[in-house]
Amino acid sequence: MIDVTLLGTGGSIPLPDRYLSSAIIEYKGRKILMDAGEGTGVSMRAVRSGFKSLDVICITHLHGDHVIGLQGILGTTSNTGRTEPITIIGPKGIKDVMKGFRVIMPWLNYDINIIEDPTPGEPIVINNKYIHGELSISALPVKHTRPNFAYRVDLKREPKFDPQKAKANEVPQRIWGDLQRGQKPVEYEGKTYTPDMVLGEARKGMRVSWVTDTRPTPEIPGFIEGSDLLLSCANFGSNDDTEKAKNKMHMTFAEAATQAKKGHVKEMVLTHFSQAMRDPEKYVKNATDIFPNTVIGKDHMHFTLNYDQAFAEPTMIEEKEDTKENN
Incomplete structure (x- = not known):
């Protein structure tokens, strides 16, 4: 199971009712x-997502509306008492950004x-x-006014254990568990046994993709292929704003829907x-006419993804005062 929460759905300028994307x-x-x-x-606190268990931060590009809040998040996470490393992924220049932040956050x-x-x-x-x-x-480079990445998170799903296959291959029952849990051969009583001798067919996992601040590209549909949930930028709603979208290097609702349709x-x-x-x-409607399974994102909208689920119904997280000290 994967949970996804929108912390903000705005672009460029935060609004009282819409944080940045x-x-x-x-x-x-x-x-x-x-x-x-x-x-x-602030939005993380509002939905009570917690900071101490934050392991990875993926930065798409180095425009302020995607990176300025990083310093505060890292400081708050440190105040929880976290001692495990945090990984930050980003385009060329992210190391320089972090050097600047460390001046006021040493x-x-x-x-x-x-x-x-x-x-x-790759x-x-x-x-x-878990993540390793x-x-x-x-990550996939996409087309914006400065270096920018789309990101994809994949949860692999191990094949089911097949006891009939294990028996047919004369695998000793004592090592069934080792082969089911592992990815390497097991030596037992002078013979070598491999996981494929006890496992059934591969099963589809889950995929979440994050694509923002880009024009449509030929590579995006293949990158997001089969995503259970695609979070996509759509800076402009009207089809009449296509030229504006081209100039700003963003997408319209219809363009985002076309990429989703091509990516299945x-x-x-x-x-x-x-x-x-x-x-x-x-x-x-400019999106749903092309790709019906489109949802308009709202701040604090939440999705729970399960295996073989056809469609994840969104729910809204009610804001409550966060009283936890080490979240």
């Missing part, structure tokens, strides 16, 4: 943050592992038992709305 992905109590614009930390309780300009499409190696093992994060995703949530677009719902 950001989301948090949670798996087994550990968290991955997508972007960190101004106010992201006292963190934990180390920061910075992965700058990751190799496109899983990023992160020293965390069960989860993987990949299950569900798309639109976000990163222009501050001039006060009512995104007004333009939703």
Whole structure:
């Protein structure tokens, strides 16, 4: 199960009812943050997501509405008493940004592992038992006014154990568990047994994709292919604003929907709305006419993804005062 919460759905300028575009992905109590614009930390407190279990922060690009809130988040996380390292992934220049932040934040309780300009499409190696093992994060360069990445989080699903197959291959029952849990051969009584001797067919896992501040590109549909949830920027709702979108290097609702359709995703949530677009719902048909499973994102909207789920119904997290000290 993966939980996804929208922390903000605005672009460029935060509004009283709309923080800047950001989301948090949670798996087994550990968290991955997508972007960190101004106010992201406040929104994290509002939804009680917690800071201490934040392991990875993925920064798409170095515009202020995606990175300015990073300093406050790291400071708050340090105040929880966290001592485990945090990994920050971002485009070229993210190391310089962090050097600047450390001038006013030299006292963190934990180390920061910075992965700058990751190799496109390849899983990023992160020293965390869940993210390095069960989860993987990949990045794809996209088309904006400065270097920018889309991100994808994959949860792999191990094949089911097949006792009939194990018996047919004459695998001793004593090592069934070792082969089911592991990925390496097991030596037993002079013979070598491999996991494929006890496991059935591969099963589809889960995929969440984060694509923001970009024009449509030929590579995006393949990168987001089959996503259970696609969080996509849609700065402009009206099809009449296509030229504006081209000039600003963003997407319209219709363009985002076309990318989702080509990528055969299950569900798309639109976000990163222009501050001039006060009512995104007004333009939703421009997306749903192309890709019906489109949701207009709202701050603090929450999705729970399960295996083989056809469609994740959004719920809203009610804001409450956060009284936890070490969240």
